[in-house]
Amino acid sequence: MKIISITVVAIILVAVFVLRFASASNKEDNIEPIAEATQNKANNIGLNRLNNSEKILLCVWELEAEINNGGFEQYYFNSRGNNALFAPTALREIGAGHTAKIVDQANQKFGSAGPSGNREKRQTQLETIDAKDKKAFDDYDKSFLAYRDDISELLKQFTAKRKHDFNTAP
Secondary structure (H helix, E strand, O other): HHHHHHHHHHHHHHHHHHHHHHHHHHHHHHHHHHHHHHHHHHHHHHHHHHHHHHHHHHHHHHHHHHHHHHHHHHHHHHHHHHHHHOOOHHHHHHHHHHHHOOOOOOOHHHOOOOOOOHHHHHHHHHHHHOOOHHHHHHHHHHHHHOOOOHHHHHHHHHHHHHHOOOOOOO
């Protein structure tokens, strides 16, 4: 009876340890709290007052959210597209070179100056893009969503290497 009780206690202790370890690992792997805190900080003090690492995280985070939700047309239409010209640089900084090329190609549909950093101007630009170029956005969506670059993993690695840059207090 004692051997069974000791075995049961040992199994329970191992299970508790495994669950706690898994929970801790998930918290470390989840960049959502850092991204949301950085977004709140940007809303409070302005994007231009963020450090470079925070700008990179926010730019990539918002790009991915928009593409996942509605594609490149939605990204450019919404205010998150204000950083479209910086997005390829931000993607390269985290190691997502393939995805950066896709965004570069999509940005080129706006002409040599690229998409405006001003939402209203960019929306006007979108209206002037011809149908075949808008069709290309569908192809860019598919390429982006194929996730040849694991953006989530690359963002986790990026923020882990630069923990000191993510002081989220405004």
